Amino acid sequence: MFNFHRFFLGGFGFIYATGITSEDIMYNTLPLYHSLGGWIGICYSLLGGCTTVLRKKFSASNFWKDCIKHKCTGFSYVGELCRFLLAQPPSEYDQKHSIRLCAGNGLRQNLWIPFTERFNIHNIYEFYAATESNAYFFNIDCHPGACGFFSVLIPSLLGSVLVKFDSETMEPLRDAKTKLCVRCNRGERGLLLGMIKKSLLNAFDGYVNNPSGTNRKIVENVYKIGDRAFNTGDVIFADKYGYFYFCDRTGDTFRWKSENVSTIEVENILMNILKKNDIVVFGVSIPGFDGKAGMAVMLDDPSISIDLNTLVNELKKQGLPQYARPCFIRLTKNIELTG
Known part of the structure; x- marks a missing residue:
């Protein structure tokens, strides 16, 4: 249940935490059915008086071009949006924009510094919240990887x-x-x-x-x-x-060898080792075995080779327990994503 008072409380809270003013131009590519896109993103204009630029569908290749065209000073992100931007080939538009801040959740710790350095955006306001939840906090000092304090x-x-x-x-x-x-x-x-x-x-x-x-x-x-x-x-x-x-979310785990495996933890470690941004980890059932074995799915990039012996050694160095190490690696041409 979502009442009138919480709507305004959340809107004003984000405006106060991020310091957005009527002089800002916010770029919103998120679906309006999402609370960050249709609630917080719109409240920047309704309550904060800034200009909001809406795009019907997110486009990584046109993101910075749009920001430059409309002279945007900030944007909202969620989930893997920042990773998609990092995955794009470097271009002349990477630092020609006027973006001074971004706010959202889902920017992984291992991508935080590369994102700030490549796009020259140092005011990143990561937060934790859920629409129906009464637990929420903000990383107002832009500490890398943190979602609150x-x-x-x-x-x-x-x-x-x-x-x-x-x-x-x-x-x-x-x-x-x-x-x-x-x-x-x-x-x-x-x-x-x-x-x-x-x-x-x-x-x-x-x-x-x-x-x-x-x-x-x-x-x-x-x-x-x-x-x-x-x-x-x-x-x-x-x-x-x-x-x-x-x-992790309690649903983002699977059991293997009587232990719980966090998919997010494994994904972050694999991304650091392989220098790949597109990796998804989940559990798969194996006939005759209890629980689910780890499966890592990643984009098939011919320019990047994977030495399995080196990978195993690096996983050990990173401190990933044996039960959490993926049993299978699947290379694919594309990874399906949700809104």
């Missing part, structure tokens, strides 16, 4: 908490005595919960005409008996300085 001195100001979870059920772990959730220490991966309160900032309104779906997302007795939290289903890592890094 919290105060290590007063962590309760965040309104969210990272708790330890069962790797099989993906449910929060409980203290045997108190029956409360077990909070994570800094430097640990944890399941993100948004504490439900009456305030607009922390409310969870549930799903329309779906009480069972609403109840499944609520975790009770987190800090104390009787409190409640929204289960985002997302795994987040918090470093010792208070920066948050998105690890």
Whole structure:
């Protein structure tokens, strides 16, 4: 459920965090059915007074040409948009634009620095949020790879908490005595919960005409008996300085050799080793075996050879456990993508 107040809260929040003014011209190539394209992207104009340039469909080859033509100063990104831009051959348009900022989510840590250096964009505002969620944060100081920040001195100001979870059920772990959730220490991966309160900032309104779906997302007795939290289903890592890094969605894992494998973690490591941006990892069933074996799909580029012995050694150096290393590599001419 998405109410009027949250619409304006989100819109003003993005304008405040990014510093967008009425002098800016924002380039929006995202689908308007997506919350970032049709909600936040439009609110830059409705609430912030800036000009918004809409393109019917994203085009990596025309992206910078459009930005130069319309004198854009910023754009919104989501998912793999930045990776698609990096995958384009270098051109004269890479730094002729007037872009001073971009905001969105999904810019992977291993692509952050190459993106800023190639396109000369240093104000990248990565965020974490979901339309129905009450857990959200912003990386307002553009720290590479982070999707947010919290105060290590007063962590309760965040309104969210990272708790330890069962790797099989993906449910929060409980203290045997108190029956409360077990909070994570800094430097640990944890399941993100948004504490439900009456305030607009922390409310969870549930799903329309779906009480069972609403109840499944609520975790009770987190800090104390009787409190409640929204289960985002997302795994987040918090470093010792208070920066948050998105690890994976609980659905973006598969089981192999009785262990959970994070597809995003494996993809990032393979991209670093092979210097390829187009890699997708998922689990595939093998007759006679429990769980799913790792499959890495990548674009077939004749100019880049893959030495399997070197790849295995590099995966070891990167610290990727044996169970998480892909069992199969598939080369393809194209990778199907969704909106």
